[in-house]
Structures are given as C-alpha cells and as structure tokens.
Amino acid sequence: MAEEVKLFGTWTSPYSRRIELALKLKGIPFQYIEEDLSNKSPQLLKYNPVHKMVPVLVHNGKPITESQIILEYIDETWKNNPFLPQDxxxxxxxxxxxxxxxxxxxxxxxxxxxxxxxxxxxxxxxxxxxxxxxxxxxxxxxxxxxxxxxxxxxxxxxxxxxxxxxxxxxxxxxxxxxxxxxxxxxxxxxxxxxxxxxxxxxxxxxxxxxxxxxxxxxxxxx
Amino acid sequence: MAEEVKLFGTWTSPYSRRIELALKLKGIPFQYIEEDLSNKSPQLLKYNPVHKMVPVLVHNGKPITESQIILEYIDETWKNNPFLPQDxxxxxxxxxxxxxxxxxxxxxxxxxxxxxxxxxxxxxxxxxxxxxxxxxxxxxxxxxxxxxxxxxxxxxxxxxxxxxxxxxxxxxxxxxxxxxxxxxxxxxxxxxxxxxxxxxxxxxxxxxxxxxxxxxxxxxxx
Structure with a gap:
C-alpha cells in the first residue's frame, strides 16, 4: 500500500512545527494542511474530536494527536534515523x-x-x-x-x-x-x-x- | 548483578500507587519507602531535584520520575506481561x-x-x-x-x-x-x-x- 501521510498544523505552533521537522528528519513525504484556528476545518474536528487542536498526523487514514505522542509514533513506525535511544x-x-x-x-x-x-x-x-x-x-x-x-x-x-x-x-x-x-x-x-x-x-x-x-x-x- | 528496585511513594497518591501496581503485575520484587510530603526525605530530594515529588523508582541506583514515564520504563525493562500493545x-x-x-x-x-x-x-x-x-x-x-x-x-x-x-x-x-x-x-x-x-x-x-x-x-x- 502506498503510504499516505497528512499533517494538519499551523505556522505559529511550535507543536506542529516539530512534527514537520520530525517528518523531514526521517525523510517521509507528507501533505501539509494549514489550519486556521479561528475557523477550524471539519476535517480537524473529525480527526481530533477530544482536543480539537493541531497538530494531527493522519497516516493511511488513521489520526494521531498530541505532538510528543506523534513523535513516538513516527519513531516507532519509520525506524531510520531513530529519535529515541535504545537503552x-x-x-x-x-x-x-x-x-x-x-x-x-x-x-x-x-x-x-x-x-x-x-x-x-x-x-x-x-x-x-x-x-x-x-x-x-x-x-x-x-x-x-x-x-x-x-x-x-x-x-x-x-x-x-x-x-x-x-x-x-x-x-x-x-x-x-x-x-x-x-x-x-x-x-x-x-x-x-x-x-x-x-x-x-x-x-x-x-x-x-x-x-x-x-x-x-x-x-x-x- | 542482583536487581535492586526501590519505590518512593505515598499511600494517598494515585501516581505512586500505580507504580506499585505495575511492579506487582510484572512480579518484580521491590522495596517500598513511604514519604511524608510535608517533610520530604533527603533521598527524595536527591533523586528528584527538579520536581521533588513522588513517585520515584530507583533501579540499581538510577532514579526515574514521572509516573507514566516510569510505567514505560518498567514495560521496556521487564518484558513479561506487556502493558503497551506492539502495534x-x-x-x-x-x-x-x-x-x-x-x-x-x-x-x-x-x-x-x-x-x-x-x-x-x-x-x-x-x-x-x-x-x-x-x-x-x-x-x-x-x-x-x-x-x-x-x-x-x-x-x-x-x-x-x-x-x-x-x-x-x-x-x-x-x-x-x-x-x-x-x-x-x-x-x-x-x-x-x-x-x-x-x-x-x-x-x-x-x-x-x-x-x-x-x-x-x-x-x-x-
């Protein structure tokens, strides 16, 4: 299956910018969707119904939220250039x-x-x-x-x-x-x-x- | 090397009680040290200088703090009865x-x-x-x-x-x-x-x- 990676973020958020950085460090191609937090998209609300916030990473249709949890997910899914040590x-x-x-x-x-x-x-x-x-x-x-x-x-x-x-x-x-x-x-x-x-x-x-x-x-x- | 596992906790804290539970679910023997949070021990302050709080897990002399981080550490160190799924x-x-x-x-x-x-x-x-x-x-x-x-x-x-x-x-x-x-x-x-x-x-x-x-x-x- 072709990988489909989407990131919902906003340019001022250090939390979504860190996910962009993580994806680039791993060399993962992704589609970036800029959200207007004063007028959130139906997609953002669908993918993050609990917090209704960016960042949201959507990998093959499955949403992951909370920036540090997304970082761990990326590190566990794409094993090259590991972020976390082994020990x-x-x-x-x-x-x-x-x-x-x-x-x-x-x-x-x-x-x-x-x-x-x-x-x-x-x-x-x-x-x-x-x-x-x-x-x-x-x-x-x-x-x-x-x-x-x-x-x-x-x-x-x-x-x-x-x-x-x-x-x-x-x-x-x-x-x-x-x-x-x-x-x-x-x-x-x-x-x-x-x-x-x-x-x-x-x-x-x-x-x-x-x-x-x-x-x-x-x-x-x- | 014999394993030495110590837990600094307090009976009213759901955060230290969850570490007790995790250690028991894994079958790991440990020494429990009850802390009086109104008069914290020098050991607690030494092991958790940043937050000065329970729980602290000390494994072979090395301190780990923050209850969810301790849970992940326990799960990664003792692999039986895994807490987190593989996927x-x-x-x-x-x-x-x-x-x-x-x-x-x-x-x-x-x-x-x-x-x-x-x-x-x-x-x-x-x-x-x-x-x-x-x-x-x-x-x-x-x-x-x-x-x-x-x-x-x-x-x-x-x-x-x-x-x-x-x-x-x-x-x-x-x-x-x-x-x-x-x-x-x-x-x-x-x-x-x-x-x-x-x-x-x-x-x-x-x-x-x-x-x-x-x-x-x-x-x-x-």
Whole structure:
C-alpha cells in the first residue's frame, strides 16, 4: 500500500512545527494542511474530536494527536534515523526532559493569561529561571540526544525559535548568551541543520504575531 | 548483578500507587519507602531535584520520575506481561488516553484550588462531563487494553479508586453507574484482580484524607 501521510498544523505552533521537522528528519513525504484556528476545518474536528487542536498526523487514514505522542509514533513506525535511544533508562531521561519543557511552557502560558498588565514580565523571568535545569542537563553535550539531533532536541526546538521571540515581544532580557551559554551554543549547532531552519517561522512575521497574542493576554478580562 | 528496585511513594497518591501496581503485575520484587510530603526525605530530594515529588523508582541506583514515564520504563525493562500493545498505532492510542486522564485530573485540581467555597462542586461536575470521552472509548471492551489489564487500565485505576472517594468528599453524585455504565462495569472487572486491590488505600481512611484536602482548598486564601 502506498503510504499516505497528512499533517494538519499551523505556522505559529511550535507543536506542529516539530512534527514537520520530525517528518523531514526521517525523510517521509507528507501533505501539509494549514489550519486556521479561528475557523477550524471539519476535517480537524473529525480527526481530533477530544482536543480539537493541531497538530494531527493522519497516516493511511488513521489520526494521531498530541505532538510528543506523534513523535513516538513516527519513531516507532519509520525506524531510520531513530529519535529515541535504545537503552530504557536513556529513553526515560529523554521523555522526562521533553515533558519538562512542554509542561513548563504550558504553565507559563496559563500564568501569563491570568496576571495583570506588566506582571507578565515576571512570569517570563520566572520561566527562564526554571530553564536553568535544561541548561544544566545539556552541559558537556553537543545535542540533548548526544552527538546528533534526537527526541529532546526536536521538542526543545521551541527554546531556539520561540523563546527569543517571546521575550522580545514581552520586552525582557532573561534569555541571553551570558546567562545560558550552553543553550545558546546548542542553538548555534541546530541552526546549522537545514531542515531545522525550514521548520521555523519567518522572524519578523512571527514577532508581530506573538506581540499581538501578548497584547491579547494583557487586555483580556480576568 | 542482583536487581535492586526501590519505590518512593505515598499511600494517598494515585501516581505512586500505580507504580506499585505495575511492579506487582510484572512480579518484580521491590522495596517500598513511604514519604511524608510535608517533610520530604533527603533521598527524595536527591533523586528528584527538579520536581521533588513522588513517585520515584530507583533501579540499581538510577532514579526515574514521572509516573507514566516510569510505567514505560518498567514495560521496556521487564518484558513479561506487556502493558503497551506492539502495534505503533495502538501504542499511540494508549498513550493518548493515559495522557488525557492525567491532564484532566490535574486541570480539575488546579481549578478546585482557585474557586471559592461551594463552586468546587461545579468543578467536579464539569470534570465528570469530560470523562464521558473515556466512557465512550471503553465501550465494547472488558479493559482499555482489550482482553487484559494494560497501560491505560493502570493509569485509569485513578478512576476506580479515587473518583468515587473524591465525589463523596465533595458531596456530589456526578459519577454513578447510571451515567457511566461502561466505566462501572470495568471497575467491577478490575476489582476482581487481587493486586489491584492491594494497591488501593483503605476507603474510610482515604475518605477522611480527601475531605481534609478539600477543606484546605475551600479555606485557602485565593
């Protein structure tokens, strides 16, 4: 049977961009469908009736949702260029850091929505304090996955391309090469990989989008 | 090398109780260490410096944290009585429902802490509305895992032994055999398994504990 792979995503979502990256790293041809989250398509609602969110990967008609679950599915289905290590302990560690990143980002988003006006700066600063665990984890390695890009690197791509834009939009300088030398060295490394750059939104357009979202948080009724 | 398996847990935590259950289902001997979360041991803080929480599994000196990550580690390390199916799509579906359960429980806890007085009843009722997805998923099957207890059943054990106690403590009747016939039939099925019952807190003691927690939420400053 010919493989049919479709990805429903949106250009601003680090979660769907990481699935694009994973498919490209594995060399899997796929059809990309851009969703407008303010006017979700009937297909998206059909394929993800529980969360109604992107990303959704549809493989030979079967939908898979939740970005980290999709990454594991891709890694188990197409065995070339493995994302996760073989050793069960190393796999557990990779899953731990991937979960850490997504949970902390989500928690910061929730907090940012609930605070008033300029308090959002404190949320961003607090968030970067927590990212010191990640800086520490990466010490002495080129990639989280060791010598090459792996599961945690794909997830942590959110650090490289979304954190700097977010702090610029908020107007803080919490994430700098002086404070995070190891993470910035790693950003340099993954930026050398062509497919990584292909899965990155254009910076100015992205910055304008994030600024609009933050203004929305600030002015929303609490 | 002789295997050394230690579990740091607490009797009220569905997350550490599920690891006890997993180890017992696999027939793995282990040492259980009860933690007092109001006075955490130096060992717990050493093994889980990021989250400082139970459960922590320590296998031959190496710590693993986060209950679902521990379950995957156990399943990958001891291959008998597999928890996850072999097929990548079925594995993705199991991970999806396990994540769904834990995220919804956590979100309900967060909401319960933020609302005033009796509004907590609404949070619990809303939560059970979302559990209808789970009821639907289980239709036509004895267990989430199919014919026998598996990954989602171990995670969903929180439904069986914690939801009924929680709603009794809050004083609502949202989770009933009339509204959730499939889940209640499943509770009957897993209650026939001895090791499942061994990993369940004594009901009256548990109810008193949950009531105290809820009172704490209600009277906490917002």
């Amino acid at each position: 069960p302990y190393q796999r557990a560690m990779a899953r731990f850091w991937a979960k850490f990143i997504d949970e902390k980002v989500k928690a910061a988003e929730m907090k940012a929505k609930s605070v008033e006006g300029k308090e959002i700066e404190l949320v961003v600063e607090e968030f970067f304090e927590e990212m010191k665990f990640l800086e520490n984890e990466l010490k002495g390695k080129d990639f989280f996955g060791g010598e090459t890009i792996g599961f945690v690197d794909i997830v942590a791509n959110i650090v490289a391309f979304f954190f700097t834009v977010t702090q610029q939009a908020v107007g803080v300088e919490a994430f700098t090469p002086e404070k995070f030398p190891v993470l910035f060295k790693w950003i340099g490394k993954i930026t050398e990989i062509d497919v990584v750059n292909e899965c990155r939104p254009p910076r100015e357009k992205h910055l304008a989008y994030v600024k609009a979202v933050i203004e929305g948080f600030k002015s929303a009724p609490k | 990548p799509y079925q594995r993705a579906m199991a991970r999806f429902w396990a994540k769904f359960i834990d995220e919804k429980v956590k979100a309900a806890e967060m909401k319960a802490k933020s609302v005033e007085g009796k509004e907590i009843e609404l949070v619990v009722e809303e939560f059970f509305e979302e559990m209808k997805f789970l009821e639907n998923e289980l239709k036509g099957k004895d267990f989430f895992g199919g014919e026998t207890i598996g990954f989602v059943d171990i995670v969903a054990n929180i439904v069986a032994f914690f939801f009924t106690v929680t709603q009794q403590a809050v004083g609502v009747e949202a989770f009933t055999p009339e509204k959730f016939p499939v889940l209640f039939k499943w509770i009957g099925k897993i209650t026939e398994i001895d090791v499942v019952n061994e990993c369940r807190p004594p009901r009256e003691k548990h109810l008193a504990y949950v009531k105290a927690v809820i009172e704490g939420f209600k009277s906490a400053p917002k």
